[in-house]
Amino acid sequence: xxxxxxxxxxxxVGLRRVLKSRVVSTLTYPHGVDRYLEQFDAxxxxxxxxxxxxxxxxxxxxxxxxxxxxxxNWKGFRAGQYVRLTVEINGVRRTRCYSPANSAHAADGLIExxxxxxxxxxVSKHLKQDLRAGTVVGLSQAEGVFALPEQRPDRILxxxxxxxxxxxxxxxxxxxDEGHAGRITFLHYANAMKDQIYAEELAQIASRFxxxxxxxxxxxxxxxxxxxxxxxxxxxxxxxxxxxxxQTFLCGPPGMxxxxxxxxxxxxxxxxxxxxxxxxxxxxxxxxxxxxxVRFLRSERLAVNTGGTLLDxxxxxxxxxxxxxxxxxxxxxxxxxxxxxxxxxxxxxxxDSGEGxxxxxxxxxxxxxxxxx
Amino acid sequence: MSIFSKLTPEQFTAIGTExxxxxxxxRADLGERDANYIRTLVKxxxxxxxxxxxxxMIPPVWLGGVAALSISKILDNMEIGHNVMHGQYDWMNxxxxxxxxxxxxxxxxxxxxxxxxxxxxxxxxxxxxxxHDIGYGLLRMSTDQKWEPRFLANIPLTVLLHTFFQHFVxxxxxxxxxxxxxxxxxxxxxxxxxxxxxxxxxxxxxxxYVLFPLLAGPMAPMVFVGNMAANLTRNLWACAVIFxxxxxxxxEQFDESVIEKETRGQWYVRQLLGSANFSGGKLMHIMSGNxxxxxxxxxxxxxxxxxxxxxxxxxxxxxxxHGLPYKTGSFAQQTLSTWKRIAKLSxxxxxxxxxxxxxxxxxxxxxxxxxxxx
Numbered sequence: 064x065x066x067x068x069x070x071x072x073x074x075x076v077g078l079r080r081v082l083k084s085r086v087v088s089t090l091t092y093p094h095g096v097d098r099y100l101e102q103f104d105a106x107x108x109x110x111x112x113x114x115x116x117x118x119x120x121x122x123x124x125x126x127x128x129x130x131x132x133x134x135x136n137w138k139g140f141r142a143g144q145y146v147r148l149t150v151e152i153n154g155v156r157r158t159r160c161y162s163p164a165n166s167a168h169a170a171d172g173l174i175e176x177x178x179x180x181x182x183x184x185x186v187s188k189h190l191k192q193d194l195r196a197g198t199v200v201g202l203s204q205a206e207g208v209f210a211l212p213e214q215r216p217d218r219i220l221x222x223x224x225x226x227x228x229x230x231x232x233x234x235x236x237x238x239x240d241e242g243h244a245g246r247i248t249f250l251h252y253a254n255a256m257k258d259q260i261y262a263e264e265l266a267q268i269a270s271r272f273x274x275x276x277x278x279x280x281x282x283x284x285x286x287x288x289x290x291x292x293x294x295x296x297x298x299x300x301x302x303x304x305x306x307x308x309x310q311t312f313l314c315g316p317p318g319m320x321x322x323x324x325x326x327x328x329x330x331x332x333x334x335x336x337x338x339x340x341x342x343x344x345x346x347x348x349x350x351x352x353x354x355x356x357v358r359f360l361r362s363e364r365l366a367v368n369t370g371g372t373l374l375d376x377x378x379x380x381x382x383x384x385x386x387x388x389x390x391x392x393x394x395x396x397x398x399x400x401x402x403x404x405x406x407x408x409x410x411x412x413x414x415d416s417g418e419g420x421x422x423x424x425x426x427x428x429x430x431x432x433x434x435x436x
Numbered sequence: 437m438s439i440f441s442k443l444t445p446e447q448f449t450a451i452g453t454e455x456x457x458x459x460x461x462x463r464a465d466l467g468e469r470d471a472n473y474i475r476t477l478v479k480x481x482x483x484x485x486x487x488x489x490x491x492x493m494i495p496p497v498w499l500g501g502v503a504a505l506s507i508s509k510i511l512d513n514m515e516i517g518h519n520v521m522h523g524q525y526d527w528m529n530x531x532x533x534x535x536x537x538x539x540x541x542x543x544x545x546x547x548x549x550x551x552x553x554x555x556x557x558x559x560x561x562x563x564x565x566x567x568h569d570i571g572y573g574l575l576r577m578s579t580d581q582k583w584e585p586r587f588l589a590n591i592p593l594t595v596l597l598h599t600f601f602q603h604f605v606x607x608x609x610x611x612x613x614x615x616x617x618x619x620x621x622x623x624x625x626x627x628x629x630x631x632x633x634x635x636x637x638x639x640x641x642x643x644x645y646v647l648f649p650l651l652a653g654p655m656a657p658m659v660f661v662g663n664m665a666a667n668l669t670r671n672l673w674a675c676a677v678i679f680x681x682x683x684x685x686x687x688e689q690f691d692e693s694v695i696e697k698e699t700r701g702q703w704y705v706r707q708l709l710g711s712a713n714f715s716g717g718k719l720m721h722i723m724s725g726n727x728x729x730x731x732x733x734x735x736x737x738x739x740x741x742x743x744x745x746x747x748x749x750x751x752x753x754x755x756x757x758h759g760l761p762y763k764t765g766s767f768a769q770q771t772l773s774t775w776k777r778i779a780k781l782s783x784x785x786x787x788x789x790x791x792x793x794x795x796x797x798x799x800x801x802x803x804x805x806x807x808x809x810x
Contacts, residue, residue: 154471
């Protein structure tokens, strides 16, 4: 994947060993080697995956395609997996998941990510409007079970909608690089041609690979697609009559995924359908009503949300979390919230719904909240 | 009589609301500017550290090396470490600047520091028998602290504390006086509690007094002495700054009863009356970890300290409006006042500073009914 010569590889391995040694660890104690390495180059780290944004491309009005050069800690990925991208927006680091769209065999070692900027998408809007080339971002190793199996299936059906195209186009490009002999059908749903990302790339692949069939379906009228409208069983019967003999990989908006899952389930084919969920934002509940539950992950306990502070509710549930001043100044009770929104009793501010640290003595759940406690 | 006993519940509430407004406003304003500030500071600290370590191995610039490493340790402990561990930068979601994970270049463990300082000292600021920082179990720093013969050594012990500050802070949590003087803790218990402290302490000692000297080869003795000098410089400076925050004679201490059913407004006023600032320029502020604004720090411990300079005029205005004292003076003045207290209290008849009791009976009843209605 990386085009390092064997000599520089030896140096890198040797250097890495030295940097991770106990001696260096004590010399750089307590901050650790990374905190000094990154002063020289922001992407240097002994363990962490980081990447430099080397290019940005705008395929459509509402999307941005990023090309990233990962540092030496990147271990590659299996087509279909995703990575956690961390960017800093106005001083705060935010993390979102994106699937590399490039082939897993890409010789240049670069990663391509495409994000659609939603109206409510805080991070995606930043990527589209404010991110600049040269920025070093945080990345993770590839994660996820949604991936092309080691033993490539002969007959493959790739179904996607909107930005769900990214993991499956990675699968397609990977299979093409491997000279996959079996038949591949690429069925993609988009609103209109102007909104469709990777339109050119797909057309090129279709023209070069006779065993690949491209089927585009547009919701809006008067688009030049092979099919029209939202997913329905008729599309399959029309265009992919042998769908029952294929291993199908599906990624798209919840509504579409539900529809596809139903067809496969009705015909007893669920085992041949592989799914990747790009989840939508959860519904906002009225903060004045105590609704939902409080979930304590590590203690494996559940409690009905009483509307009290999370510290009080944890103690009522029989837990003994660390606490101090109980008034929000000492930060002893800071806990990781893995999901859900909370209201700060001092300011009334409501948090976002993702992962983040909160002071439980001054946080009240707004709907269901999950704590790493 | 302290103003603490004279304020009405309504006044406490008003003060609390006005100070909360400052806090909320600044909190909402935090962003890129603050992130850049702390990142730049960290960058400078690492630069001073590397430069210091290298220069110390080169005889002609050895003194420069000691100066650079001293600055590095001071920045790391005060403007960076103390502030990061207060959670001032937790909002950034950066694990390297998060109070849960940050550790500093000091013998003290982050965990013990946060317990003694963030929880004990900041919650019970200047409350006798609750704030261990009143004397550290070592000195007599309050008129209400019962005199014992050992306190005749107040002055030399203070000198000792300044000299070995990082190690005294590291063992503060262990409350040695409970074993050595009051016999309320066994040596066996102490040994157990010392284990995690030693784990960090020995790594720090190994780093400064074994590994870096060894790395210097023939210059080993110079590096050894130089590292000792850098640690000493940080110790003397940090201790002096910290002492000036709560020990000038006009700073108030409080009887234990004040924390019963203490309202937010009362907590704010106690923080104000129990702290003192000292004046200086921008360099002084950075090098003192912005503890030149000890008052603002105690009112808003989890607001990034570099914001205190802008907040201070507003705090002074609130004090003026409500007739509250705002204690400040030059570094020299505060230091002199502090040493006067240390000297006076070393004697059995010695009295220094003010101890404020619970509010009067009338205010007390009113406070209680207010707390219940809230």
